[in-house]
Structure formats: structure tokens, C-alpha cells
Amino acid sequence: HGPGLLRQSPASQGLDPSLPQDNEPAPDYVPPDADTGETLSPLAAFLTHAALEAGDNQAQAGQDAVQLMTVHSAKGLEFDGVFITGMEEGLFPHENSMNDYEGLEEERRLMYVAITRARKRLYLSHSQTRMLHGQTRYHIRSRFFDELPEAALKWITPKNRGFGSGFDAAGTRNGGYGGQGSSWGSRAESSGGGFAAVAAAPLPPQKAADTLGIRAGMQVFHNKFGEGKVLTLEGVGADARAQVSFTRHGIKWLALAVAKLTPV
Numbered sequence: 001h002g003p004g005l006l007r008q009s010p011a012s013q014g015l016d017p018s019l020p021q022d023n024e025p026a027p028d029y030v031p032p033d034a035d036t037g038e039t040l041s042p043l044a045a046f047l048t049h050a051a052l053e054a055g056d057n058q059a060q061a062g063q064d065a066v067q068l069m070t071v072h073s074a075k076g077l078e079f080d081g082v083f084i085t086g087m088e089e090g091l092f093p094h095e096n097s098m099n100d101y102e103g104l105e106e107e108r109r110l111m112y113v114a115i116t117r118a119r120k121r122l123y124l125s126h127s128q129t130r131m132l133h134g135q136t137r138y139h140i141r142s143r144f145f146d147e148l149p150e151a152a153l154k155w156i157t158p159k160n161r162g163f164g165s166g167f168d169a170a171g172t173r174n175g176g177y178g179g180q181g182s183s184w185g186s187r188a189e190s191s192g193g194g195f196a197a198v199a200a201a202p203l204p205p206q207k208a209a210d211t212l213g214i215r216a217g218m219q220v221f222h223n224k225f226g227e228g229k230v231l232t233l234e235g236v237g238a239d240a241r242a243q244v245s246f247t248r249h250g251i252k253w254l255a256l257a258v259a260k261l262t263p264v
Contacts, residue, residue, distance in 0.1 A: 032241075032259075035224070036222070036223075036224050036225070036254070036259065037256070037257070037258030038253065038259075039241055039253045039254065039255050040253075047068075071110045071114045074113065074114065074117050077117060078117055078118075078119050079117055079119065080118075080119050080121065081120065081121040081122075081123070082114070082117045082118035082121070082122050082123070083123045083125070084114050084123070084124050085125050085126075086125075086126065086127075087124050087125060087126040087142040088126045088130070089140040089142055089143065091142075092110075093107035093111075093142065093143070093144070094107060115148075124145070126141045127139060131251075132250075133248070133249075134250045134251050213263065214263070215230065215233070216230050216231065218230045219263070219264040220242075220261040220263055220264060221261070221262045222244070222246070222254070222259060223260070225248070225252065226246060226248055227247055228244040228247060228249075229244065229245050230261075231243045231244065237257075238257050239255075240257065241255045241256060242256055242259075242261065
């Protein structure tokens, strides 16, 4: 389909994969939501759609494809290579389960399901910092790393001594970021492969434009997303849009002609 283009497989669209398919490239423009004015890049639109799919119908058995799914959706399925991301305290195990024994055990059972989906290669990764709801958060790696046999792990990136798991072998918090250190990614099974870190894309440059009275740094109100702060602006006229950090809904790009932002 050409470099840099993400396309849904015919199966994920409910089409017969044996029939000829339209080979037009993926669109490079997604119109703003008619109600909220929110704009999505083609990649964000693709990921939003993929998140709503169960996952098991995204590709045919044996097809060379990447499938995105939750651990629950993956039950009963197997793949040659599996990537488990977000291996951080508060995400996996989820923060709602960490103060409840039964809840934590359920998360541990889910972890078992996740790692046993892999036939040949299993990749585990976590981040030291993560942007969540418009705020940068610092994370401790998941305790589940420490419950895996060290001999079965191959750390692809060097361990960072300043960023420990925060838990001992018994799963008890040991006081934060010291200790044995950790890695941004590991792989259970030692055949060839690698781990690539991708820098976050910079914010689009702010331009002097007709922005309907909205400017960077202004507090605004949106009928659906509530109050937020304008981070940056771009475009002119009907194409003008603003990047807004909302208190409860995170950072969003909004088309100003549709969003109807009100200064607070």
C-alpha cells in the first residue's frame, strides 16, 4: 500500500479477502467531528477505530499482519510474535486492583494469558514517563517483570540504574527508584530482534492567523469537554484549529469554526 500508509485489512472491514480490493491510498485528511469540532490525524482515526474492534477479525489466520487487541480479546488465540506494552504499575496491574488481593490476582491471571499468546517471540515494554490526561507522569515498571524468570529474559536496552521496579520479589513496595534498575524493553526468548525508541513529534508551530479571538495561553470552555487551556494555534480561516489541554479529557485538536470555544 505504499510507505507510511496504514490500511485496514479487508477482513477487518467485513469484506471477502479473496475479492479484488480498491487500492486507493488512505486519505490524508479526516474532517472534524460535526458536533465537537475535534480533529484527528489519519493515524489517530485508525487507532480509534482499531480500539473498538475485538481484534480477532483484523486478519485471517496465517496472514502477515499486525493485529491490535486487548488481553481479554486475545484469549484462545496464538501468534508467532506478541508485543505487550504499558507494563507499568497503575496500568498493568491496573491502579484499581493494586489495593485488593483478588483484583491483583485477576491482573496476574491476565498477565499469564497475555504472555502465553506468544508461540516464538514475546516483547515486553514500559515507559519511564507517559503523557496522561495532559500531564507528564513518572511510572514504576510493573511488578510482573520481577515474577518472570531472569534466565528467560533478554534485555534489549541497557538497564537504567536510576529507575527501579519499586518492588521486591514478594511484590512489596521497596521504596521507589533505587535497587536493581530496569529497562525500557525486554524480550522473553533470545532470538534476533530489536527495540526502537521513537521521539515524540513536536507540536506544530504557532502561526499568526484568524483564530476567532482565541489565542495561546487562554482559558476556554467547550460544551462537551469543559474547561481547558489553549496550548497552540495553527491555520487560517475555516482551517484554523487549536490544541487545547482539557482538565478531564486531555489534549485535543479542535477546529475553531466548529468547536465554538468560549473564553473563560
